Amino acid sequence: MWDYSDTVKEHFFNPKNARAMDDADAIGDVGSIQCGDALRLTLKVNAESEVIEDAAFQTFGCGSAIASSSVLTEMIKGKTLDEALKVTNQDIASELDGLPPEKMHCSVMGREALQAAVANYRGEVWKDDHEEGALICKCFAVDAVMIEDTVRANNLRTVEDVTNYTKAGGGCSACHEGIEEILTRVLAETGEAFNARASRQKLHASKEKPPVPGKGMSNLERIKRIERVIEMVRPQLQRDRGDVTLVDVDGDTVFINLVGACSGCQMASLTISGIQQQMMEDLGEFVRVVPVPANHAATTGVTA
Amino acid sequence: MSDPTTLKDVYLDNNATTMVDPAVVEVMLPYFTEQYGNPSSIHSFGNQVGRSLKKARQQVQALLGVEHDSEIIFTSCGTESDSTAILSALKAQPERKEIITTVVEHPAVLSLCDYLEKDGYTVHKLKVDSKGRLDLDEYARILTERADHIAVVSVMWANNETGTIFPVEEMATMAADAEVMFHTDAVQAVGKIPMDLKNTDIDMLSLSGHKLHAPKGVGVLYLRRGTRYRPLLRGGHQERGRRAGTENMASIIALGKACELAAEKMAYENTEVKAMRDRLQEGILASVSHCFPTGDVENRLPNTCNIAFEYIEGEAILMLLNKAGIAASSGSACTSGSLEPSHVMMAMGIPYTAAHGTIRFSLSCYNTMDEMERVIEAVPSIVAQLRKLSPYWGEDGPIEDPEKLFAPTYA
Ligand SMILES: Cc1ncc(COP(=O)(O)O)c(C=O)c1O
Numbered sequence: 227m228w229d230y231s232d233t234v235k236e237h238f239f240n241p242k243n244a245r246a247m248d249d250a251d252a253i254g255d256v257g258s259i260q261c262g263d264a265l266r267l268t269l270k271v272n273a274e275s276e277v278i279e280d281a282a283f284q285t286f287g288c289g290s291a292i293a294s295s296s297v298l299t300e301m302i303k304g305k306t307l308d309e310a311l312k313v314t315n316q317d318i319a320s321e322l323d324g325l326p327p328e329k330m331h332c333s334v335m336g337r338e339a340l341q342a343a344v345a346n347y348r349g350e351v352w353k354d355d356h357e358e359g360a361l362i363c364k365c366f367a368v369d370a371v372m373i374e375d376t377v378r379a380n381n382l383r384t385v386e387d388v389t390n391y392t393k394a395g396g397g398c399s400a401c402h403e404g405i406e407e408i409l410t411r412v413l414a415e416t417g418e419a420f421n422a423r424a425s426r427q428k429l430h431a432s433k434e435k436p437p438v439p440g441k442g443m444s445n446l447e448r449i450k451r452i453e454r455v456i457e458m459v460r461p462q463l464q465r466d467r468g469d470v471t472l473v474d475v476d477g478d479t480v481f482i483n484l485v486g487a488c489s490g491c492q493m494a495s496l497t498i499s500g501i502q503q504q505m506m507e508d509l510g511e512f513v514r515v516v517p518v519p520a521n522h523a524a525t526t527g528v529t530a
Numbered sequence: 531m532s533d534p535t536t537l538k539d540v541y542l543d544n545n546a547t548t549m550v551d552p553a554v555v556e557v558m559l560p561y562f563t564e565q566y567g568n569p570s571s572i573h574s575f576g577n578q579v580g581r582s583l584k585k586a587r588q589q590v591q592a593l594l595g596v597e598h599d600s601e602i603i604f605t606s607c608g609t610e611s612d613s614t615a616i617l618s619a620l621k622a623q624p625e626r627k628e629i630i631t632t633v634v635e636h637p638a639v640l641s642l643c644d645y646l647e648k649d650g651y652t653v654h655k656l657k658v659d660s661k662g663r664l665d666l667d668e669y670a671r672i673l674t675e676r677a678d679h680i681a682v683v684s685v686m687w688a689n690n691e692t693g694t695i696f697p698v699e700e701m702a703t704m705a706a707d708a709e710v711m712f713h714t715d716a717v718q719a720v721g722k723i724p725m726d727l728k729n730t731d732i733d734m735l736s737l738s739g740h741k742l743h744a745p746k747g748v749g750v751l752y753l754r755r756g757t758r759y760r761p762l763l764r765g766g767h768q769e770r771g772r773r774a775g776t777e778n779m780a781s782i783i784a785l786g787k788a789c790e791l792a793a794e795k796m797a798y799e800n801t802e803v804k805a806m807r808d809r810l811q812e813g814i815l816a817s818v819s820h821c822f823p824t825g826d827v828e829n830r831l832p833n834t835c836n837i838a839f840e841y842i843e844g845e846a847i848l849m850l851l852n853k854a855g856i857a858a859s860s861g862s863a864c865t866s867g868s869l870e871p872s873h874v875m876m877a878m879g880i881p882y883t884a885a886h887g888t889i890r891f892s893l894s895c896y897n898t899m900d901e902m903e904r905v906i907e908a909v910p911s912i913v914a915q916l917r918k919l920s921p922y923w924g925e926d927g928p929i930e931d932p933e934k935l936f937a938p939t940y941a
Contacts, residue, residue, distance in 0.1 A: 228845075235849075238846070238849060239849075239850075239853065241919065244918070244919050255921070259841075259882050259883050259886070259922060260882045262843055262862060262871060262882075262886040263843075264921055264922070265921070266921040284919060284920060284921035285919055285920070285921070286841065286842065286843060286919075286920040286921055286922055287843050287846065288843050288844075288845035288846055288862070289845055289846055289849045291843070291846075292846060292919060
């Protein structure tokens with residue numbers, strides 16, 4: 227059985243706020259019985275202050291789905307709708323003292339139910355853009371749909387590329403066979419054949435040849451390349467409900483602004499080092515990527 | 531877990547693995563200590579062990595009703611036996627590039643077949659009906675049409691999830707008539723179904739020690755004399771060169787003993803264990819609404835019953851059962867970390883409303899009728915508790931038209 231934290235077990239065995247709420251002001255339904263996970267979140271909202279006065283849930287699903295629902299209702303009670311919307315799936319997982327990677331989607335479902343409920347309250351239409359595929363990389367909880375989309379969007383060709391963009395395959399390597407299968411399939415769509423050797427040659431080549439120094443590049447070209455890297459990683463962050471923008475470049479320091487789900491969470495440092503690595507590969511020079519508030523470097527022009 | 535000082539936990543997951551019988555532990559222990567010789571050695575240390583190896587082989591031979599003891603090859607597990615059998619058939623007949631199997635095999639066969647498909651082999655997977663039964667006409671048709679291309683038929687003797695028994699003896703004869711090799715994964719069937727392999731057309735059979743009260747990590751491939759064969763592991767001359775690698779003596783001795791005991795307990799399995807299983811199923815069905823047994827209940831292993839509880843999810847059921855001191859297993863997607871519920875349930879067309887809530891209870895001779903009563907008592911409240919949480923469940927029954935009442939905006 228899963229190695230669930232005591233907090234997950236506590237919320238599963240003694241769920242909080244598990245009931246149907248007849249006079250709910252907001253209802254958020256997500257999931258379906260097909261996928262084995264479905265959650266209805268119901269809220270009582272103060273019309274003046276938009277404070278969530280009561281929250282309840284009904285869940286069809288596994289232990290962690292029920293625990294995620296339960297902890298979510300506790301987390302959002304007393305918050306305004308806007309405050310509640312700031313709760314990320316990472317927050318839900320952290321509040322539960324962690325979830326196994328295979329179960330992270332349960333926390334995502336909680337977050338989506340919350341968005342759906344708020345949209346329902348405000349008379350908006352909430353669109354789910356989260357398509358889930360089979361979990362490929364268990365070390366970093368990356369699924370097949372995410373890998374496929376990233377490969378397509380960025381014309382990735384090697385397992386190494388996939389690891390750089392999505393982190394998938396960066397841990398125990400057990401999923402490399404699965405990643406190669408996805409590459410083979412996606413590359414075949416454009417009539418290209420996956421070449422396993424390409425990655426290996428590239429690996430050796432990059433070790434033997436020192437990278438072309440970025441100094442030979444015009445300043446404009448350099449900034450363009452930096453922007454291009456930022457553009458490449460954005461879809462991936464946006465999928466996690468975050469975003470990144472380029473704020474300023476000063477010498478070898480690149481200032482970026484991380485927003486949304488990725489700022490502040492434990493993944494932020496991984497994200498930053500990923501961007502930094504990608505930039506160094508593209509520019510062929512050392513750069514330091516530093517996260518700053520959106521208006522920071524632009525106005526003060528700080529140096530590293 | 532329930533209070534361990536008062537009641538022992540109830541283990542109903544014997545299709546996953548079994549307790550090693552104390553009598554089996556006793557015979558294997560000396561092979562870790564004083565009997566440490568290599569059976570291949572000439573000196574007395576080895577010689578004695580060599581004789582024990584022969585005895586174990588004969589014990590397996592007796593349980594399976596095999597003609598020659600040399601037809602028994604010891605392996606490291608059921609999975610290795612399955613892989614060896616299928617890959618051997620392909621290697622030995624390189625001109626044949628097709629396989630017949632079923633959609634409900636264990637991953638030990640299915641994953642291998644999927645992998646072989648990528649390598650250019652064609653795999654015909656026989657479908658099952660809503661009770662998990664095969665269509666022998668479909669089988670006969672493929673056999674006739676593709677006879678010269680089929681390297682091997684591999685069909686499990688009994689399904690691990692539902693216990694459904696397949697007519698492998700008849701299917702083996704049909705294969706023999708078409709001059710096609712026949713392998714059966716009998717990992718779940720050995721010890722529960724009487725076998726007399728010498729009077730069948732089965733060419734190869736896999737079994738696994740840990741399903742019949744021997745330890746994990748030992749198995750057998752039965753290889754009928756005269757069957758063309760290519761080893762998976764080449765090296766030393768162990769197992770007559772058909773499976774190289776120094777023998778796992780302690781476990782082989784244990785498996786021999788377990789086979790001897792299984793033969794003695796075969797009748798008990800099919801009467802007493804079956805009676806407990808039947809009582810368990812009847813008791814649960816009588817006290818819980820909206821649940822039903824899956825598979826071919828008229829024709830299944832005596833120790834297995836698989837019940838689908840509608841509108842709730844299997845892993846949650848297992849966690850609550852576990853808390854009540856009851857160990858079982860589930861075909862739900864969540865227990866395996868995959869997105870789809872069990873391929874066996876999907877193949878039978880079990881609706882999603884039930885497939886995620888399937889629970890397998892698998893018994894052994896160590897269970898008691900009292901334990902069954904305890905489970906029957908515990909299950910209804912567990913199911914009720916989860917249904918109370920479920921958005922698909924109303925006051926005292928499933929909500930009408932769940933697709934409409936529970937309506938995610940994007941669905
Ligand atoms: C039908 C079937 N085949 C094969 C196996 C694999 O056996 P082993 O665990 O010894 O490799 C199992 C065990 O789960 C099984 O139930």
